[in-house]
Amino acid sequence: MGQVPRQQAERGPGVSGGSAGRLSKVLVANRGEIAVRIIRALAEHGIASVAVHSDADEKALHVRLADEAIALGGTASNENYLDIEKIVRAAKETGADAVHPGYGFLAENAAFARAVTDAGLVFIGPSGDAIEVMGEKVAARRVAAQADVPQVPGTTEPVTSADEIRAFGAEHGYPVAVKASFGGGGRGMRTVAGPHEADDALEAAQREAGAAFGNSEVYLERYLSAARHVEVQIFADTHGNVVWLGDRDCSVQRRHQKLVEESPAPGLPDDLRESMGEAAVRLATAVGYVGAGTVEYLVEDGRFYFLEMNTRIQVEHPVTEAVLGMDLIAEQLRVAAGEPLSVLTSGPAPRGHAIECRINAEDTAGGQFVPSPGPIHALQVPTRAGVRFDSGYSSGDEVAPYYDSMIGKLVVWGPDRDTAIRRTLAALDELVVDGVPTTIPAAKAVLAHPDFAGVAFTTRWLESAVEFRAAAEAPPDAVEEDSDQSSRDEVWVGGRRYVIPFFSPTAAVAAAEPPARRSRGSGTRRKAAGRPGAGGSGAVSSPMQGTVIAVNVVDGDTVSAGQVLFVVEAMKMENPVRSTVDGTVGEIGVAVGDVVTAGSRLAVVVPA
Incomplete structure (x- = not known):
């Protein structure tokens, strides 16, 4: 060092x-x-x-x-x-x-x-003991039961076999959520729609949990398919004060990771809101909690269920700051210094409404949300009233492929929810991130949707109800380098089939070059030989730049359309790559640990 x-x-x-x-x-x-x-x-x-x-x-x-x-x-x-x-x-x-x-x-x-x-x-932060109990999700469920906090059916011990998933599904019904015991943020989580998905889901959840949190232990919960995700901010000090400081709605998610959050959670009855806050305080008190924490719930049909507790400051804490006029990081410093909380009464009334949009380096075309690292040529933040942008980047910085894809968080306050929505849309129009695709188009689609305005959404709403623009047509250089402009690559990502455009070899090489060799100005790219095969011919291509972390087939294997052949990890997200046809595998060109570019051919499946 x-x-x-x-x-x-x-x-x-x-x-x-x-x-x-x-x-x-x-x-x-x-x-x-x-x-x-x-x-x-x-x-x-x-x-x-x-x-x-x-x-x-x-x-x-x-x-x-x-x-x-x-x-x-x-x-x-x-x-x-x-x-x-x-x-x-x-x-x-x-x-x-x-x-x-x-x-x-x-x-x-x-x-x-x-x-x-x-x-x-x-x-x-909290003590190691509190983190161990509440950060380990199975143990947290036991504490929640003791503190009389409602929760969905789930296991009280870690699961180690797919048969346990099938048995749980037979008893409680599908879908079933396989979740990391020592983490959060959607990492190490897979949803199992039926018995046939249990093996792949368990293996993927364990692998991703181990990579993200250093522990591959997982547990099970009944997955509520029509629920909202609402969380309560809690704070506790060393003087025995434990309070809840409002709530946030985090239902707008893709791949179990949040895209848009808001505070206060809209449309909740006052008695339900208060019951959730009081339950969060009981939970924190039960483990002698100190510091900032978040208790997450699923809300469905007027009832709430404990989901997990995050024993840390939350990504979306700025929306709570915006409506309460507080600095939660400063509050953490107060507690760490042994001082009492600055707010000693639970449930302070929020002032106005705040919305946060996570701006990630991801290509949202067709709803794919493909991680897209690269240089940020220009970053321009709107300066209108009520707008804040928390970012780890500025113009000229590089979004590296080794970590998560977040560029920043656009936080917008308004005197009421309708104003906050309009102001956020205006700020999204003015926010400029030049150089990498971002989730700005997705955030616009969400906020402009009538379901969002009407609070008619659940955790599955974004992936099932929101339409995203199709992928752009191939650039002119692709036409010059290959006359087969009409060919397209078909890929499966996260269990969904997408049709993506032919990737120019020049762009693929540019994505693989180290930052020092990439152009930060004109965007010109070096040329390369060869091109990935088209999906219609059975070619299996990587939808993104990333690292191959699983190869599930060998040459000569017989596979079915939709079968997972490879898993490519990019920016802390695992992406299953599936066959688009029934056939026989041949020409496998990658191994575990290989770094591949977007559009790289991984194998060919000869149609049956």
């Missing part, structure tokens, strides 16, 4: 009121927009910051903003942001007295929290 001193910002007297006076330097064990958010909050309250970074993030915005930076090395997250020993050593070497984990990575890792405190440092 190498230490890079940064110019120290002018320091004030500490967090307002001296509430974090005992914190003088904090290491931020994260990256991207949440690291930037924390570093800026620290500077505002007179606390020095230390950034950590991988080799790929050496010039990242959070590194540039921090007072000091420590290089952890490597590119894959298990070499840096998930390495407990390296991070604790960095905190000790730089003289930090506290560590803020942000969200994701090690934020809900009990061993990390304990390692930080064992090193004599303050962990800005």
Whole structure:
């Protein structure tokens, strides 16, 4: 590890009121927009910051903003942001007295929290014991039952075989959710529609959970197919105060990951809202919780059911800040410094309405949401009233393929929900991210939809009811390089079939080039030989740049249309690639661990 001193910002007297006076330097064990958010909050309250970074993030915005930076090395997250020993050593070497984990990575890792405190440092979050109980979803279900919090049918022990999934489905019905026991955010989650999907779903959920959270344990829940996803923000201090601070609706999701969130959750009866908040407080009190946390529920037919508790600051916390006029990161600093909460009464009345749109580097054409890393040529943020943009990037930065795809979060406040919707649509029109495809078109489609205005949505609404524009036609250079312009590649992603345009070999090579060789100006691309075969002929192509993490067939295997042949991981998302025809597999050109470009041919299936 190498230490890079940064110019120290002018320091004030500490967090307002001296509430974090005992914190003088904090290491931020994260990256991207949440690291930037924390570093800026620290500077505002007179606390020095230390950034950590991988080799790929050496010039990242959070590194540039921090007072000091420590290089952890490597590119894959298990070499840096998930390495407990390296991070604790960095905190000790730089003289930090506290560590803020942000969200994701090690934020809900009990061993990390304990390692930080064992090193004599303050962990800005709950205790390792609370994380262990509530972060381990099976144990959290047991606590929820003891605290009289309603929950959907689920297992109270981890599952290890597909037969257990089939038995659960036979008893409680399908669909069944297979979920990571030690994580959240949709990572390590698969939905099983019937017995035949159990084997693949279990293997995929375990693999993704292990990669994202360092633990492959999973459990089961009955999946409510017509529910809304509503969560309650809770906070607790070391003085025995536990409060709930409003709620958020997070139902607009794709692949179980949120796209649009809002606060307060619209259309909830006051008594239901209050019951959810009180249940969240009971749950937090039962485990002696300290710090920021979120209790997530599914709401269906006027009833709510415990889903999970996230023992960290939540991605969508800014919408709560917007309607309550609070700084939840500053509140975390207060609690970590041993001070009481600034708000001691649960359920403060929200002022107006706030909406957050996650702006990710993903191509939404045809509803695919394909991760699309690359350089950001220009980033221009609207400056209209009530608009905030939390980002880990600025113009000229690169979205690397090794981590998640989030560029930033557009947060918009209005005096009422209708105004917030109109203002968000206007801000989306003005937000410019040039260089990579983004989820801006998807966010526009959501907010302009009458179902969204009428609060007629569920967690499955986005993928089942919202229409997305088709993929663009092949660019002119593709026509020049291959006369077969009409051919198309067919792929299966996440269990759904898509028709995507022929990928120009020049674009594929450009996606594979290291950042230093890519053009940041004209967008010109180097030429390459060959092209992926067309889907109609049985060719199986990768829908995105990524890493092959599973090859399920060998040459000569007989397969059926829709069968999973490969799994490609890109930006922390697993993407099953399926055969489009019945036939025989041949010409497998990749192995586990290979990095492939968008449109690369993985194999050929000779039609039966």
